[in-house]
Amino acid sequence: MGRVTISDVARVAGVSVATVSKVVNHRYGVSPSTAERVLGVVADLGYESSLVARSLRRQSTNVVGVLVAEFEPYSTELLKGISSAVDGTGYELLAYSGGTDGGAITGWERRSLSRLAGTLIDAAIVVTPTMVLSEANGIPVVAIDPHTGPEGTHTVDSDNTTGAREAVEHLLALGHRRIAHLGGRPDLESARLRELGYRQALEAAGITVDQSLIRVGGYRPNTADTPARELLAPSRGERPTAVFAANDQSAIHVVEVAHDLGLRVPEDLSVVGFDNVPESMTTTPALTTVSQPLHEMGTEALRMVLDLLEGSPREQHLRLPTSLVVRGSTGPVGG
Amino acid sequence: MGRVTISDVARVAGVSVATVSKVVNHRYGVSPSTAERVLGVVADLGYESSLVARSLRRQSTNVVGVLVAEFEPYSTELLKGISSAVDGTGYELLAYSGGTDGGAITGWERRSLSRLAGTLIDAAIVVTPTMVLSEANGIPVVAIDPHTGPEGTHTVDSDNTTGAREAVEHLLALGHRRIAHLGGRPDLESARLRELGYRQALEAAGITVDQSLIRVGGYRPNTADTPARELLAPSRGERPTAVFAANDQSAIHVVEVAHDLGLRVPEDLSVVGFDNVPESMTTTPALTTVSQPLHEMGTEALRMVLDLLEGSPREQHLRLPTSLVVRGSTGPVGG
DNA sequence: TTGAAAGCGCTAACAT
DNA sequence: ATGTTAGCGCTTTCAA
Numbered sequence: 222m223g224r225v226t227i228s229d230v231a232r233v234a235g236v237s238v239a240t241v242s243k244v245v246n247h248r249y250g251v252s253p254s255t256a257e258r259v260l261g262v263v264a265d266l267g268y269e270s271s272l273v274a275r276s277l278r279r280q281s282t283n284v285v286g287v288l289v290a291e292f293e294p295y296s297t298e299l300l301k302g303i304s305s306a307v308d309g310t311g312y313e314l315l316a317y318s319g320g321t322d323g324g325a326i327t328g329w330e331r332r333s334l335s336r337l338a339g340t341l342i343d344a345a346i347v348v349t350p351t352m353v354l355s356e357a358n359g360i361p362v363v364a365i366d367p368h369t370g371p372e373g374t375h376t377v378d379s380d381n382t383t384g385a386r387e388a389v390e391h392l393l394a395l396g397h398r399r400i401a402h403l404g405g406r407p408d409l410e411s412a413r414l415r416e417l418g419y420r421q422a423l424e425a426a427g428i429t430v431d432q433s434l435i436r437v438g439g440y441r442p443n444t445a446d447t448p449a450r451e452l453l454a455p456s457r458g459e460r461p462t463a464v465f466a467a468n469d470q471s472a473i474h475v476v477e478v479a480h481d482l483g484l485r486v487p488e489d490l491s492v493v494g495f496d497n498v499p500e501s502m503t504t505t506p507a508l509t510t511v512s513q514p515l516h517e518m519g520t521e522a523l524r525m526v527l528d529l530l531e532g533s534p535r536e537q538h539l540r541l542p543t544s545l546v547v548r549g550s551t552g553p554v555g556g
Numbered sequence: 557m558g559r560v561t562i563s564d565v566a567r568v569a570g571v572s573v574a575t576v577s578k579v580v581n582h583r584y585g586v587s588p589s590t591a592e593r594v595l596g597v598v599a600d601l602g603y604e605s606s607l608v609a610r611s612l613r614r615q616s617t618n619v620v621g622v623l624v625a626e627f628e629p630y631s632t633e634l635l636k637g638i639s640s641a642v643d644g645t646g647y648e649l650l651a652y653s654g655g656t657d658g659g660a661i662t663g664w665e666r667r668s669l670s671r672l673a674g675t676l677i678d679a680a681i682v683v684t685p686t687m688v689l690s691e692a693n694g695i696p697v698v699a700i701d702p703h704t705g706p707e708g709t710h711t712v713d714s715d716n717t718t719g720a721r722e723a724v725e726h727l728l729a730l731g732h733r734r735i736a737h738l739g740g741r742p743d744l745e746s747a748r749l750r751e752l753g754y755r756q757a758l759e760a761a762g763i764t765v766d767q768s769l770i771r772v773g774g775y776r777p778n779t780a781d782t783p784a785r786e787l788l789a790p791s792r793g794e795r796p797t798a799v800f801a802a803n804d805q806s807a808i809h810v811v812e813v814a815h816d817l818g819l820r821v822p823e824d825l826s827v828v829g830f831d832n833v834p835e836s837m838t839t840t841p842a843l844t845t846v847s848q849p850l851h852e853m854g855t856e857a858l859r860m861v862l863d864l865l866e867g868s869p870r871e872q873h874l875r876l877p878t879s880l881v882v883r884g885s886t887g888p889v890g891g
Numbered sequence: 892t893t894g895a896a897a898g899c900g901c902t903a904a905c906a907t
Numbered sequence: 908a909t910g911t912t913a914g915c916g917c918t919t920t921c922a923a
Contacts, residue, residue, distance in 0.1 A: 226915095227918095243919095274918090
């Protein structure tokens with residue numbers, strides 16, 4: 222019972238723990254016969270060195286950490302890209318979702334980073350941190366789509382403003398004039414930039430921005446529910462003919478609310494999302510959305526953090542382009 | 557630079573390391589004034605205890621490990637379910653993808669488990685292990701869809717045979733008679749069961765199984781490429797009118813190969829997948845597939861492993877039902 | 892070639 | 908109330 226430790230191996234093999242350590246780490250200075258015997262015991266007992274104990278003693282672990290607040294469509298999509306890029310590099314991946322739990326929704330990234338940096342992981346990729354990360358943890362850090370904007374750390378993000386503007390221009394081209402915006406969170410950079418793109422597109426078209434058509438949606442289905450219903454409420458005199466939601470998760474929820482209220486998409490209401498997570502294809506009709514190259518953002522973040530680890534020079538900020546993906550959820554105004 | 561340790565805090569606050577530990581762990585026996593001073597230094601320095609050092613000393617870490625070979629659509633979909641279920645339990649999640657890298661494609665689960673169990677994680681959920689897991693690591697383990705069948709550990713899986721049978725029955729009902737099967741890997745239980753379901757359906761319909769219509773696809777796009785092309789090769793006298801692929805990833809690839817060869821889906825070829833990962837909606841047309849309740853399998857696995865951790869009795873095997881999702885990739889034979 | 896011993900950062904008995 | 912000490916599992920000098 223319990224785990225097999227290096228001492229167990231040493232005892233059974235009749236050697237010291239130091240010798241076992243040398244054998245399993247392929248160090249010189251062990252006689253072939255001893256090595257063979259030790260290896261035999263290792264196999265018998267199924268010994269594998271504890272990542273924790275080894276990390277504590279060594280300076281490096283060969284593990285890259287991916288720190289997320291939660292495993293949802295956005296972060297897991299990045300994870301797929303990161304995972305495919307790590308293949309063949311000799312590094313292992315450790316994705317950690319720490320502590321949105323205890324009420325403290327903010328500060329998870331700093332906590333997780335401090336808890337893992339320097340001991341468990343050699344470098345970190347932090348997904349959408351909501352605060353500026355201090356480099357004081359002594360390991361390379363790359364932030365993907367930081368909610369504070371490109372300050373402090375190295376970052377990988379996509380062109381939120383242009384993406385949002387193109388989304389709204391698409392709606393304008395379809396004849397929409399009353400276009401609502403279900404925003405993210407005002408404290409998040411990406412949400413601010415997407416709202417900015419929305420405003421730019423409207424203004425460029427000579428349309429005055431109507432504050433009553435803008436709501437905070439919080440990026441999540443449950444936080445988006447009330448604002449979505451307010452926007453589409455049957456009692457509203459002038460219902461918008463289109464909604465640009467700040468991300469796919471809330472856009473998907475808008476489609477559900479619309480169906481709930483008996484509105485047809487896209488005949489009665491056009492909906493555009495942002496991100497192009499796989500789930501955006503699961504609505505009926507499939508969602509028109511702004512595609513962020515999540516897979517590529519993940520692979521680039523991994524490459525960047527490994528370059529940093531190896532001392533190769535790297536640009537500090539990498540911004541990838543978005544592209545509009547037109548699917549079934551948008552159509553000409555008035556059906 | 558480097559990480560801030562408990563000794564740094566102790567030195568600056570002018571107290572012993574033990575006192576700092578007591579303060580940050582809310583132990584009794586520290587005067588309010590000292591506690592306040594220590595907390596001040598902790599805040600100033602941004603100290604957070606190292607997960608590694610703490611794990612090594614303590615018996616429990618409050619972290620549940622999710623062990624995967626790779627972060628691909630299947631495992632990340634489970635991860636979403638696990639993540640949503642962990643919310644509010646006080647546990648944190650650590651997803652680890654260890655070592656398919658160094659050639660040794662097999663044995664990753666035993667290695668990862670040995671490296672993490674007992675030191676970093678209190679319990680583990682292992683995704684599609686390809687070998688029987690020994691309970692000898694001293695922590696609760698739940699295997700999701702083990703490729704060896706429900707032996708040894710606690711397991712959560714879905715009804716592969718029935719799911720496969722229903723998929724093929726759907727094709728039969730559409731009039732298909734030459735139905736190919738792009739299988740998984742013969743060494744994997746889930747692949748065997750899906751092939752079994754395929755055979756059962758054909759035999760029940762009085763159709764002799766044609767071995768030349770069965771290929772090993774390996775579950776992955778790149779391993780599925782050659783067998784898919786063989787199945788659909790223009791040179792073949794009697795091309796199948798439908799393909800039942802062992803999972804969505806290979807089914808998606810079949811659709812791509814079909815398009816490549818100028819075949820229309822579903823007019824010239826019907827394709828059915830298995831899993832219903834979000835990606836199954838991204839093909840044109842969207843994939844008809846057997847839905848595994850991946851989200852629910854994840855949440856159930858988490859509940860099971862937490863029950864085990866807390867000593868609550870639990871059934872050893874949980875099998876969830878599959879359901880056929882008919883979308884655009886299947887149609888009547890002959891277009 | 893081998894082993895003894897120190898120490899990584901931390902917690903928990905056990906003094907004081 | 909505070910500090911001293913031992914030790915978690917491992918790697919790494921250094922001495923034998």
